[in-house]
Amino acid sequence: MIMQARSCSATEAVAFARVAVLSLSADCFSETVRMARDAEADVYGKVIDGMPWYIKLRADGDGVDLLSCHLPDRDIKTRGGVVSCTVRPGRGR
Amino acid sequence: MNKFKARECPACQEGTIDMRNIRGLAVPFRDEPAVVIDEDLIVPRCDNCGEILLNEKLAAAYDAVAQQSYERQRITQQKEEIEKALSALRVNQSELETLLGVSQGYVSKLMRGEKVTSATTVRFLHVLSSDPPRAVRSLAEIASLDRELLSRLERAQPVRR
Numbered sequence: 001m002i003m004q005a006r007s008c009s010a011t012e013a014v015a016f017a018r019v020a021v022l023s024l025s026a027d028c029f030s031e032t033v034r035m036a037r038d039a040e041a042d043v044y045g046k047v048i049d050g051m052p053w054y055i056k057l058r059a060d061g062d063g064v065d066l067l068s069c070h071l072p073d074r075d076i077k078t079r080g081g082v083v084s085c086t087v088r089p090g091r092g093r
Numbered sequence: 094m095n096k097f098k099a100r101e102c103p104a105c106q107e108g109t110i111d112m113r114n115i116r117g118l119a120v121p122f123r124d125e126p127a128v129v130i131d132e133d134l135i136v137p138r139c140d141n142c143g144e145i146l147l148n149e150k151l152a153a154a155y156d157a158v159a160q161q162s163y164e165r166q167r168i169t170q171q172k173e174e175i176e177k178a179l180s181a182l183r184v185n186q187s188e189l190e191t192l193l194g195v196s197q198g199y200v201s202k203l204m205r206g207e208k209v210t211s212a213t214t215v216r217f218l219h220v221l222s223s224d225p226p227r228a229v230r231s232l233a234e235i236a237s238l239d240r241e242l243l244s245r246l247e248r249a250q251p252v253r254r
Contacts, residue, residue: 009123009156011149036101067104
C-alpha cells in the first residue's frame with residue numbers, strides 16, 4: 001500500500017513506515033478497535049507530506065506491530081482534529 | 094532454513110501469513126503500478142488478502158528482484174513504444190528526441206536498453222503514436238517545433254494496436 005501511494009521501493013516504504021510510526025503523537029490517536037480473539041489495536045490518523053495516512057498499531061509483549069499503514073477510505077476523527085481522506089499533496093491538512 | 098512462523102494476517106485477520114513465492118505476481122514498484130515479478134521471490138504473504146509483510150532485510154531482497162523485473166519490463170515497453178512512435182510519426186530518432194525534449198542519442202540508448210526511461214516518457218510516447226496530429230498540435234503549443242516537421246507530423250497516422 002505504501003509503495004503504491006508513494007510510488008517508491010520496498011526499502012523506502014519500510015523506512016517511511018518507521019518514520020510515520022515514530023512521528024505519531026497523542027493528538028493523532030483516533031480509537032481503539034477490537035480485533036479477532038479479543039486483541040485490541042489503536043488507530044491513528046496523520047497527514048504526512050500532504051497525504052493522509054490511516055495507521056493501526058498493536059502492542060504486544062515483544063514490541064509494537066504495524067498492522068495497517070495506508071491512505072484512508074474515510075475521514076479519521078482524531079484527538080487533534082479530523083484527518084480528511086480527500087487531502088492530497090499540495091492541499092495541506 | 095525458513096525461520097518464519099506462519100501466523101494470522103494482521104491486515105485481514107482471516108488469512109495466514111506464510112513464506113510464499115510471488116513469482117508472476119504484479120506489484121506496484123516505483124513509478125509502475127504493476128510490475129510482474131519474473132524471478133523467484135519468497136516473502137511473507139497472506140493467502141487471503143495478499144498483504145506482504147516486509148522488514149528492512151526482506152525489503153532489500155524484494156527491491157533487488159523487483160528492480161530487475163521493473164527494468165526488464167520497462168526496456169521491452171520503451172522499445173515497443175519507440176518503434177510505434179517512429180512508425181506512426183514517420184520521424185527519425187533525432188526528430189523523436191526533439192519531440193520528447195531529450196538529448197541527442199537518448200532514444201538510441203533506450204532502444205539498446207542502455208538506459209531505462211521513466212513511466213512518463215513511455216506514456217508520452219504512447220500518446221504520441223495513438224493520435225499523432227492531436228498530440229503534436231498540443232505539443233506545439235508549449236514547444237517550439239520546426240515548421241516542416243510540424244507540417245509532416247500533422248499528416249501522420251495513428252498506430253493500430
